[in-house]
Amino acid sequence: MKVVVDFEKCTGLGICESMAPEFFEVNDDGELVLLKEDISDEELQAVEEAVASCPTEALLIRS
Amino acid sequence: MTVRSLVVVGASLAGLRAVEAARKAGFDGSITLVGAEPHLPYDRPPLSKGFLAASDDEPPHFRTEEVLRDELGVELVLGEAATGLDTDRRVVRVGDREIGYDALVIATGCRLRTLPGTEHLAGVHGLRTLDDSVAVRSALEAGARTVVIGAGFIGSEVAAGATRRGLDVTIVEALPTPLVRATGTAMGAAIAGLHERNGTRLLCGTGVAAVEGDGRVERVVLDDGTVIPADLVVVGIGVVPSTQWLEGSGVTIDDGIVCDETLWTGVPRVYAAGDVASWVNPVFGTRQRMENWTAAAEQGAAAARNAIAPDQAKPYATVPYFWSDWYDDRIQFVGVPDADEVLLVDGDTETAGRWVALYRRGDRLVGALTVNGQTEIMKYRVMIAKGASWDDALAHAERRRELALVKAGAAAGA
Incomplete structure (x- = not known):
């Protein structure tokens, strides 16, 4: 499974970074950087929480 | 106890997330969503930000009516506020209509002063x-x-x-x-x-x-x-929880609906979520009522999951987060502001650019505020959730300042 970011929607609020910091980090310019995209079974719950927590609905998990 | 019918009162973010979480958890009973406004659920942050600024922006609805009705199987009761709750007979009154429930999530939010x-x-x-x-x-x-x-x-x-x-x-x-x-x-x-x-x-x-x-x-x-x-x-002089309709229902009201750590009101089968809910946040061990997007979204989902399976109810814990956009500046806050000390660890509040301030209670980091510090703020949210000490937070801030200097030096040298 992979996590996908819609950068058109993302405004860099960064809640995802606090839920799954191995995957997401907001940079100095306030833009989201996807640190990795492949999700292991152990990581799935954290990434799902990050997806649900996004106020702009910019995150998606693709199988 | 088998729950066959879920009623959600309040059709904003918390109410929508309650409905979606119930379905995601496999709940296949009936769901009724009651909303005072005639509109389908919509997102509020844009109302004072992007939607207010751009005349051509569409209203920020979350889901279409088809998705709510057909995919989520929700009966929508919009345009009329709930007027009463009878917890003995387990019915919500909406005008003349009575809607029965096995489980109820109250997410009626706040009204403006x-x-x-x-x-x-x-x-x-x-x-x-x-x-x-x-x-x-x-x-x-x-x-x-x-x-x-x-x-x-x-x-x-x-x-x-x-x-x-x-x-x-x-x-x-x-x-x-x-x-x-x-x-x-x-x-x-x-x-x-x-x-x-x-x-x-x-x-x-x-x-x-x-x-x-x-x-x-x-x-x-x-x-x-x-x-x-x-x-x-x-x-813009604040809000008060929308709880008038609960008078005489047996639900305890004290600056919002009084809930335990699982968002349960103490009345069988009745949970609350969002701006209207006052609950004990396990992260700080104190009672809080949030008025922010993140809490509304997460509490809506948590309250619904607990409402449909009360035997397995889980506490809802969070490090509060809110943001606000003014001019070209983004203000972000995590944690709680009641502190013994507030210390500016980066930037200068007299000038533009990034500032970072940390909030200490006892020997613990309890809050962080940034202005234009998008790359900093969430690292502190993680630390607060883990119960980080003040010393650890200051050491982290020092490392971040050094890193920023190295980056600035590299940029200047390039």
């Missing part, structure tokens, strides 16, 4: 609903001379938007320093400085004596006699 004596005046608005935002936007588009009463986050966003449109804007705040409840005194004053820096007039420690006009607002008169001409007055 109003300024007494202004009800009859056109051009005086609050800003909480889509209809409010449409009305304020239309006045801004017409070039209204704008007075914002209350220098909280919503009022400040409206003022910033009006200034950006080149309008004449004044913010009037009754307290000597704005945003104290949300960010503490020192940072409240610092953030308020963003208004002056961007050319918005901010008058603090000044009450409003009268809002006057003949049918339509014409001027705002302050306690000190100052008269400010106005075509639009936006009143």
Whole structure:
């Protein structure tokens, strides 16, 4: 499974970074950087929480 | 106990997330979503930000009616507020109608405080609903001379938007320093400085004596006699939980609906979520009532999951988070502002650019505020969730400053 970011929607609020910091980090310019995209079974719950927590609905998990 | 019917009262973010979480958890009984407004559930942050600024933006609805009805299997009861709750017979009253429930999630949010004596005046608005935002936007588009009463986050966003449109804007705040409840005194004053820096007039420690006009607002008169001409007055003086309809229901009300750690009200089968819910946050061990997007979204989902399976109810714990966008600046806060010490660890509040302030209670990090510190803020949210010590937080801040210097040096050398 992979996590996908819609950068058109993302405004860099960064809640995802606090839920799954191995995957997401907001940079100095306030833009989201996807640190990795492949999700292991152990990581799935954290990434799902990050997806649900996004106020702009910019995150998606693709199988 | 088998739950065959879930009723969610309140059709904003928390209510929507309750419905979606119940289905995601495999609940296949009936779901009824009751909303006071005629609109489908919509997102509120844009109402004082992007939607207010861009005249062509569509209303920020979350889901289409088809998705709600057909995919989520929700019966929508919109346009009429719930009027009563009978917890013995397990029915919600909506006007003449009674809706029975096995499980209930109350997410009725808050209503705006109003300024007494202004009800009859056109051009005086609050800003909480889509209809409010449409009305304020239309006045801004017409070039209204704008007075914002209350220098909280919503009022400040409206003022910033009006200034950006080149309008004449004044913010009037009754307290000597704005945003104290949300960010503490020192940072409240610092953030308020963003208004002056961007050319918005901010008058603090000044009450409003009268809002006057003949049918339509014409001027705002302050306690000190100052008269400010106005075509639009936006009143942003806070909210109160929408709990009137619960009188006599047996649900305990004390600045919102009193819940335990699992968002349970203490009345069988009744849970609460969002702005209306006061619950014990396990992260800090204290009772809190949040008025922010993140809590509404997460509590809506958590309350529904607990409501449909109360035997497996889980506590809801969070490090509160909110953001606000003014001018070109993004303000972000994580944690709680009640602190023994607030320390600026990066930047200078007198100048533009990034600032980072940390909040200490005892020997623990309990909060962090950043202005234009998007790359910093969430690292502190993680630390607060893990119960990080103050010393660890200061050491982290030091490392981040060093890293920033190295990056700046590399950029200069390149």
